[in-house]
Amino acid sequence: MSLGVGVIGAGIMGADHARIIREETADAHLVGVADADLARAERAAAGARAVTDGMALIGAGDVDAVIVASPDPTHAPLTLAAIAAGKPVLCEKPLAVTPEDCLRIAEAEAKAGRKLVHTGFMRRFDPAYGELKAAIDGGGLGPVRLLHCLHRNQYVPGWFQPQMAITNSFVHEIDVCRWLLGAEFVAATVIPSTSDAYDPLGDPLLIVLETDAGALVSTEVSMNAEYGYHVHAEAVCARGTVAMAEPARTLTRTDGARRSGYPVNWIPRFADAYRIQARAWVAAIGQGSVDAQAADVWDGAVATILAEQIVEALRTRRRVALELPPRPQ
Amino acid sequence: MSLGVGVIGAGIMGADHARIIREETADAHLVGVADADLARAERAAAGARAVTDGMALIGAGDVDAVIVASPDPTHAPLTLAAIAAGKPVLCEKPLAVTPEDCLRIAEAEAKAGRKLVHTGFMRRFDPAYGELKAAIDGGGLGPVRLLHCLHRNQYVPGWFQPQMAITNSFVHEIDVCRWLLGAEFVAATVIPSTSDAYDPLGDPLLIVLETDAGALVSTEVSMNAEYGYHVHAEAVCARGTVAMAEPARTLTRTDGARRSGYPVNWIPRFADAYRIQARAWVAAIGQGSVDAQAADVWDGAVATILAEQIVEALRTRRRVALELPPRPQ
Amino acid sequence: MSLGVGVIGAGIMGADHARIIREETADAHLVGVADADLARAERAAAGARAVTDGMALIGAGDVDAVIVASPDPTHAPLTLAAIAAGKPVLCEKPLAVTPEDCLRIAEAEAKAGRKLVHTGFMRRFDPAYGELKAAIDGGGLGPVRLLHCLHRNQYVPGWFQPQMAITNSFVHEIDVCRWLLGAEFVAATVIPSTSDAYDPLGDPLLIVLETDAGALVSTEVSMNAEYGYHVHAEAVCARGTVAMAEPARTLTRTDGARRSGYPVNWIPRFADAYRIQARAWVAAIGQGSVDAQAADVWDGAVATILAEQIVEALRTRRRVALELPPRPQ
Amino acid sequence: MSLGVGVIGAGIMGADHARIIREETADAHLVGVADADLARAERAAAGARAVTDGMALIGAGDVDAVIVASPDPTHAPLTLAAIAAGKPVLCEKPLAVTPEDCLRIAEAEAKAGRKLVHTGFMRRFDPAYGELKAAIDGGGLGPVRLLHCLHRNQYVPGWFQPQMAITNSFVHEIDVCRWLLGAEFVAATVIPSTSDAYDPLGDPLLIVLETDAGALVSTEVSMNAEYGYHVHAEAVCARGTVAMAEPARTLTRTDGARRSGYPVNWIPRFADAYRIQARAWVAAIGQGSVDAQAADVWDGAVATILAEQIVEALRTRRRVALELPPRPQ
Numbered sequence A, B, C, D: 001m002s003l004g005v006g007v008i009g010a011g012i013m014g015a016d017h018a019r020i021i022r023e024e025t026a027d028a029h030l031v032g033v034a035d036a037d038l039a040r041a042e043r044a045a046a047g048a049r050a051v052t053d054g055m056a057l058i059g060a061g062d063v064d065a066v067i068v069a070s071p072d073p074t075h076a077p078l079t080l081a082a083i084a085a086g087k088p089v090l091c092e093k094p095l096a097v098t099p100e101d102c103l104r105i106a107e108a109e110a111k112a113g114r115k116l117v118h119t120g121f122m123r124r125f126d127p128a129y130g131e132l133k134a135a136i137d138g139g140g141l142g143p144v145r146l147l148h149c150l151h152r153n154q155y156v157p158g159w160f161q162p163q164m165a166i167t168n169s170f171v172h173e174i175d176v177c178r179w180l181l182g183a184e185f186v187a188a189t190v191i192p193s194t195s196d197a198y199d200p201l202g203d204p205l206l207i208v209l210e211t212d213a214g215a216l217v218s219t220e221v222s223m224n225a226e227y228g229y230h231v232h233a234e235a236v237c238a239r240g241t242v243a244m245a246e247p248a249r250t251l252t253r254t255d256g257a258r259r260s261g262y263p264v265n266w267i268p269r270f271a272d273a274y275r276i277q278a279r280a281w282v283a284a285i286g287q288g289s290v291d292a293q294a295a296d297v298w299d300g301a302v303a304t305i306l307a308e309q310i311v312e313a314l315r316t317r318r319r320v321a322l323e324l325p326p327r328p329q
């Protein structure tokens, strides 16, 4: 029995989610795509229904589950509507823009009495991150002492604000490092580089998180790395380290050098992760739950809550103690 | 409209093909699996039909297309039966064990008047080989002068015969290098290493093919490489070279060394290729043809025909001129 | 005219300095070695004079220049004696254990009216660091925003104290990063990892320095990395990054993995640096000065002075403003 | 007691040998340089004697040993003169241009009753080749089955003739692979690539040698690789493989790619080898012999003798049995 999926948002990510459901997900089919721009919805729907009203798509009888990939401020109302309709929802990060909305969603799901929300932190399904986690959990390397991360974007648009390096980019490290380490963060220090006069953002940021187990996560978040999109992680453990390999499949030797390439953004880098995530999401719905490996509603809430506090650490230039509210039951 | 697929053979490859159709191929579903061992067929079918008679599965009304992954000698009769039934068939390599049977299949398809046969040389769908081909075809590197290949198996069973290094393993290089170079092979030289007293096979073989364009393909075929399964290729062109990167996603530093791993056999190495091939196969059937990138019936025939002549080059230790019969029209 | 060199200290480093002067330095010869343990001095002297009194060796008429590689607390008095004798001296790091002694040495050299002191921060002569500096100074990469460093020791003896990770190990990064960046450090933050219950030291330390140009230097200093001795640096610049390659010359494929090795300690890793440093030291003496690339007396003093303040940053767990006294004229 | 060295030939290699003796070889000093071009000799001498007559330099009383780096046809008469004078000689490859002259030199040394000739196959002193040999000789990898070599020159001048790819370039592989394997070659097959219409040379050559132990050496010899000078080797053994790492010390990330560089020719690539060779040569002279690791007179003769026969394999395009005359006693 094939799962009928409605996708809300037909931008880059929404269109890709629609394509993945159509082409790469065996037990699901695309029912329709909603976008305020109907032509864009039609292109993404590729023959399935195209509508402008996301709420109506959530309510449609042939829509069994929903993917929310619309602009960030709409994530909360759409996800709440899906919960109200009793329909599983894969909500792109962020789950919501504010901690308050995140908690509201978590409460709604708790009241609904079953897990419905999968927050789209797709890195958890990336094969390279998966190998890192397997190496850490395998135990042969001993406890993690320190996790080095690089999060480099090729460039960002002019309207990008410094705190978005945290709320939009680093939020991925918040989630995936919590998952890798199986620990909570208790403190944050943010130190911006300001050496490059051409860049008003203070770029990169060096962000150091401390876990409740005493481990560190040190991340360079670069908004204008120029050479490409590059995500990297190395776990420094008691008996050794484990790190991602370079992402390239081929090496070219020309003009005096050996070269391997970087993708221009996250979409080619995490193509496998999006595909695998979609299959895991559909399979878990078949079991009446949310995939055990996925970021659930609480993981989504924690990422937004901590990101806000880490922005404060950037503003104050002081070590900030990180705090989480109680999880709604 | 979902394509109904029957899989014949429930060994390692057949079971994997069945799984891919079930789980990873959006527009197709698994109708049934045939295997002389019914319990094995049932495990691979995972709820779909399990039968012992492959011919009956080909004839079944709900089977729209067939994957042949049974023992090599059965490939020819099963593929001929699929053609006779007018059903598209993905036949695992080899298309047939003898040149004669290959030609018989090519003739049958020619008479059928449409392309039905996709020979399962899955490397053509491997992303790393795809990048090599794109780099070569892009033209920036100039014409290919030499292609270095490694084909290393971790070990082979005791019953393995020396010529199988060519007919079973190197046959992959025959096909994928013809495809990479867009050229035909005109001569072969085979030089076996015999230095390792523990190995009666003469292992590795060094096989040098010459193309009609004057380029060389030099391949080490190792049957007992011990350290793992390792396939590699580097194209040496007029302006530079392009090569596969190491296949690992992570690097571990322990015990005095940095390490990256190799798979134990071809299945993890070519998991992407099998998945992408299955999708391309199903999509092309929807268009009434065989995927343009796939090995078609003639490519399958050429691989078997040349492999036999290259075995002769090994036996005689002389440079052998390679010859192809006319393609059946 | 060959330079007569006396080496004080016949431990690992002293013996190696003696060997380098004997075997690898064309315009200098080893006159003698001093060590409290005469047998050890004799082994290092390998036919040259062996004595127990370092001060006497400094005074000897056939000793034109001195290498100080004795225990750290003796560096200051021996270096002062060399200055008093008007003899050039290569003093192993640290120049002196206390800031006060460093300043005393700098004043003595200033009074002597010519440069006599080369502080043995050998990394400045390492070819890999040299390529990093050339890439940075070349300007094609734009200004440095951030410098990532790894300083991993395989293990440290039981008597090792946490602050020695800074005063003994990290002091190398203090010097070499000042040299790479051509900038002074103005602030330090130290965050220790405490996740590994088996290690009381708080290991690794994450040390973040800020330069007067607004760039950052982020260093992991690990005392018990277990897998080997590993020093690494990557400069993140406005147009790209430049990093050290892995230090191995060969790669081995066995047992399912490709491996490249790490040295057990700094001696093989920096063998080239020590050799090249010795030649530069001798050549500069021939010109009546100290090598322009070397750490001079003030660089040696700065390293000790800053290390002490960075230890304070570890103790207080607060961002510490770094300050330098005026340089003695 | 410092060894007085005379260098004959002040071209690129001769000048570099002179510099190495002056600057990097502790127990030897440069007495003089001979070159038909006196100005060139003076530049290389850098203060030592400059002369035009190499024979006179060999005879000079203060010359204890000679380095021959003059044009190839002069190697034989100069080396014979050094032997006649009883003076140790490091003769750049080739020892002589013809097998006959090589044998004449070997006979002269045999009559002299002591080892005087070191043939300058410097790769034996390259640290990467040294690690390969140590790995092979260590035995942990089992017997060598196959050795893959790359010998890529960036470009060659217009007057370069095809056979020079063998007599000038590949001759290095002949020597270093004999040394690595501790075996003699018994057969050769040469297959040229002719695909690149712009290159009349037939480039690259694929050369396959067979050893008396049944192992293979497969070498790509490229004269116009364009991207740089690149020498590589991988030994395929019964239990695994060992290969050279990439030669770069740093990696740059810019413009969408990670890059590591190649040298433009053999001089930077083998700078360490030349320096270490010079020290070994001088040290062995101190012991009254030729360095045990070096190519001696017979190794030099074998390289020239086999190169001539391998040229024949190229001309005839047939497998050629390789034969050595008896070694003069």
Ligand SMILES: [Mg+2]
Binding pocket: A072, A092, A093, A094
């Ligand atoms: Mg978004």
Ligand SMILES: [Mg+2]
Binding pocket: B072, B092, B093, B094
């Ligand atoms: Mg098969």
Ligand SMILES: [Mg+2]
Binding pocket: C072, C092, C093, C094
């Ligand atoms: Mg010391």
Ligand SMILES: [Mg+2]
Binding pocket: D072, D092, D093, D094
């Ligand atoms: Mg020459």
